[in-house]
Amino acid sequence: xxxxxxxxxxxxxxxxxxxxxxxxxxxxxxxxxxxxxxxxxxxxxxxxxxxxxxxxxxxxxxxxxxxxxxxxxxxxxxxxxxxxxxxxxxxxxxxxxxxxxxxxxxxxxxxxxxxxxxxxxxxxxxxxxxxxxxxxxxxxxxxxxxxxxxxxxxxxxxxxxxxxxxxxxxxxxxxxxxxxxxxxxxxxxxxxxxxxxxxxxxxxxxxxxxxxxxxxxxxxxxxxxxxxxxxxxxxxxxxxxxxxxxxxxxxxxxxxxxxxxxxxxxxxx
Ligand SMILES: Nc1ncnc2c1ncn2[C@@H]1O[C@H](COP(=O)(O)OP(=O)(O)O)[C@@H](O)[C@H]1O
Ligand SMILES: [Mg+2]
Numbered sequence: 001x002x003x004x005x006x007x008x009x010x011x012x013x014x015x016x017x018x019x020x021x022x023x024x025x026x027x028x029x030x031x032x033x034x035x036x037x038x039x040x041x042x043x044x045x046x047x048x049x050x051x052x053x054x055x056x057x058x059x060x061x062x063x064x065x066x067x068x069x070x071x072x073x074x075x076x077x078x079x080x081x082x083x084x085x086x087x088x089x090x091x092x093x094x095x096x097x098x099x100x101x102x103x104x105x106x107x108x109x110x111x112x113x114x115x116x117x118x119x120x121x122x123x124x125x126x127x128x129x130x131x132x133x134x135x136x137x138x139x140x141x142x143x144x145x146x147x148x149x150x151x152x153x154x155x156x157x158x159x160x161x162x163x164x165x166x167x168x169x170x171x172x173x174x175x176x177x178x179x180x181x182x183x184x185x186x187x188x189x190x191x192x193x194x195x196x197x198x199x200x201x202x203x204x205x206x207x208x209x210x211x212x213x214x215x216x217x218x219x220x221x222x223x224x225x226x227x228x229x230x231x232x233x234x235x236x237x238x239x240x241x242x243x244x245x246x247x248x249x250x251x252x253x254x255x256x257x258x259x260x261x262x263x264x265x266x267x268x269x
Contacts, residue, residue, distance in 0.1 A: 011171065023044075029071065051211060051223075052224075055228065068098050111162050134169060156188070161192075190215065192216075200220075218242075221238045
């Protein structure tokens with residue numbers, strides 16, 4: 001894969017701004033006595049696609065929330081563009097867009113109005129320039145004909161694309177996706193993976209994807225991290241995942257169904 005460029009290109013004005021990096025430094029997070037994240041450290045380089053994998057409940061979404069300032073560390077530190085992710089000002093300096101797992105679209109307003117919401121609320125430009133941005137974002141995601149539809153009229157794949165288009169309107173320097181291909185059929189999952197990679201290539205936006213989609217990780221990641229039991233058990237390029245050394249990682253990526261020794265008999269009660 002090409003080396004990561006160090007500028008982000010605004011999709012609408014084509015102006016360039018520095019791509020941002022993210023660091024996770026000895027991050028631990030507990031809810032009560034339950035330690036979800038245990039001393040996690042890694043860095044996401046400006047302009048790369050970093051895919052964070054791990055079983056359900058391993059703390060992927062909790063980690064993502066630390067980056068956008070929705071959760072605070074119990075110990076350690078998270079920085080975005082060298083600024084403390086927990087500080088309010090960081091979100092004034094760095095434009096971040098999180099594409100939520102369920103899309104988080106407003107169902108009572110049209111696709112167009114969903115996309116226009118952020119620039120209207122932040123008074124970014126007049127209606128004519130907002131219209132240009134919204135229509136361009138819809139065009140990038142091949143959604144021009146969906147502008148006047150309501151989210152309830154869309155398929156699951158279209159909803160995900162609308163959620164991505166809405167994030168693009170925020171002109172992000174950092175794009176975060178939480179399970180962007182879950183609940184989609186394999187072809188639509190591949191389509192969304194292509195979109196994420198294309199946006200990163202065209203706009204050089206630093207991209208963090210939380211997913212347990214092996215195909216997505218192997219095909220579009222520059223680097224992969226795997227969380228298990230609250231610890232980072234793998235950090236490296238996807239090429240190292242074809243034959244993982246750690247048996248836990250191998251079992252997570254290529255689970256074998258064994259009817260002689262079924263897993264459900266070994267579950268904790
Ligand atoms: N606000 C919270 N309060 C208490 N427990 C939480 C909270 N958020 C997440 N958890 C727990 O932390 C663990 C990791 O959650 P999460 O990050 O959502 O997992 P996943 O890897 O599937 O995204 C789960 O056991 C979840 O129940
Ligand atoms: Mg999650």
